[in-house]
Amino acid sequence: MENLCNFGDLSFNIVEDKLSSSNDIFWETNKLSEMKNVKFSVEEDLGDYNGIESLCSNFGFFQDDPSQEDELLLSTDQQKYHQQPYQDYESFDNLHFDMVQFDEQQCPTKNPPLCDTKKDQQFYQTPPIEILKNYGKGFKRLSPDEGKIHHPENESKLSTEDIMKIAGTRFIQSSSLSESASGLILDHPFGFSFSGLSDEEKEDVSLAESLLACAEKVGYQQYERARKLLLQIESLSSKTGNPVKRVVHYFAEALRQRIDKETGRVSVSTNNMKKMGPLFDPQEVTKDLNPALVAFFQDLPFCKISMFTCVQTLIENVTNAKKIHVIDLEIRKGLQWTILMQALQSRNKCPVELLKITAIVTGNIETLKNIVEDTGKRLKDFARYLNIPFLFDTIIVSDLLHLREDLFKIDSEETVAVYSQFALQSKIQQSDQLETIMRVVRTINPKVMVVAEIEANHNSKSFVNRFIEALFYFSAFFDCFEDCMKDDENRMILESKYFGHGIRNMVAEEGAERKSRNVKIDVWRAFFARFGMVETELSMMSLYQAELMAKRFPCGISCTFDMNGHCLLVGWKGTPINSVSVWKFI
Known part of the structure; x- marks a missing residue:
């Protein structure tokens, strides 16, 4: 983590180090002049708030070549989005996604739990x-x-x-x-x-x-x-x-x-x-908004880096899908899906026929039900504004132990993906709930599962x-x-x-x-392996997306990016903060 290097011109060409047990990637320095002076190291969302317009970050799409970023950023007077801005979504108009699109066993019945509080x-x-x-x-x-x-x-x-x-x-x-x-x-x-x-x-x-x-x-x-x-x-x-x-x-x-x-x-x-x-339960409080949480999301880079990298990875895995069904394990305010919608709307080769989002709701049902219903309404209105066919479904269970496959409305023509952004760490203490989630996900057999988690051993x-x-x-x-x-x-x-x-x-x-528990990616790897999941590589465009997002923050120069196997570690001055990984079932 200590070896921070300032590279010149960077091109994202992977050179495999066959002698490395961690399969780290190395970065060659040939192209992409806009990446100059980016630091590298090889070794908790949003909705109604009167200051939400501050979340707009002027991100734009670019279709084919990331080097064209400056030329293809959407201007503030782009007709599609700014001619008649929708009153509830003015704040999202400029939160665009720099998207790069291109073509690309049985579970053991007895295993030790991820967390055993009786033996602490x-x-x-x-x-x-x-x-x-x-x-x-x-x-x-x-x-x-x-x-x-x-x-x-x-x-x-x-x-x-x-x-x-x-x-x-x-x-x-x-x-x-x-x-x-x-x-x-x-x-x-x-x-x-x-x-x-x-x-x-x-x-x-x-x-x-x-x-x-x-x-x-x-x-x-x-x-x-x-x-x-x-x-x-x-x-x-x-x-x-x-x-x-x-x-x-x-x-x-x-x-x-x-x-x-x-x-x-x-x-x-x-x-x-x-x-x-x-x-005061942080897990519940962070599912809704307040000014401090908005400031956290706006000023600190980690959530946005993880979110945009996850969305980039997800979109790459559904490139040829006309009907897309995303199961969100912790939807909160659903900002990630407004980003996904903008990316899908820009798809020319394979227009989307249906985008379906299924949100799993558990915990304080009365409070969370209203939050998620409001999120669903907003997403429906936003999809209508972008002219994207959209369905929003919720699965409400008082306890995750009651989660079952038959609760999900899945069509055989849909390409299913699972999105988990900081959703699993809150279940570490309830190992039976975590096991239930993964067994259901395993049965559904999605094409891909994208995971962002806290990278720390607590x-x-x-x-x-x-x-x-x-x-x-x-x-x-x-x-x-x-x-x-x-x-x-x-x-x-x-x-x-x-x-x-x-x-x-x-x-x-x-x-x-002791409810605040986090584990590192190596522990998640061992856990996921029990359900027949294998880690796949993050694309170079996903890694580029992380770097591009860091550059949008004034303090982004202090963000560091490491690879642990195929997993991206997002850090601060060399200390890991978050991890982003992508998984498929054998």
């Missing part, structure tokens, strides 16, 4: 030093030159994750040398040198190192010693400081809640959190392991907030209400109470 361990078995050493293949970017720590190339300051890496390195070395003579510690050539860091960075490193030491004490159940560290950490961190101080604030808050829970103490803050907890049974994984992941996100968010008020809402809730749940809770 409260305390780690692996020492935190070893976990830190193994995290991200070490701390290569921070290797010193004669005792100095240098900033990464072309960066004026260290990223939040880099601060955490330095803190991790110092924590490893101080722990390893704690029994050594003090003179030997002071003479150590690397870990205890702050050369090259600003005063603020030195403070941040010390603060993060104290947080790691506190987590270690909590892992060893040394709660009184941890409390003393927390007092200092809480006095130096803040929800209104820089990204390091903010992320440390929320992790310290989570550690405090865990300590209080384990020792039977209930502080005022912990009691308030418990009162608020059941009332499902570990080890407390310290999970703490460290979460710390690095959220550090990258808070760093991104700092660089990308335009409104401090929305940023504070997202960090305190949504991300703070996730941090507290991952750090302070265990067993069935």
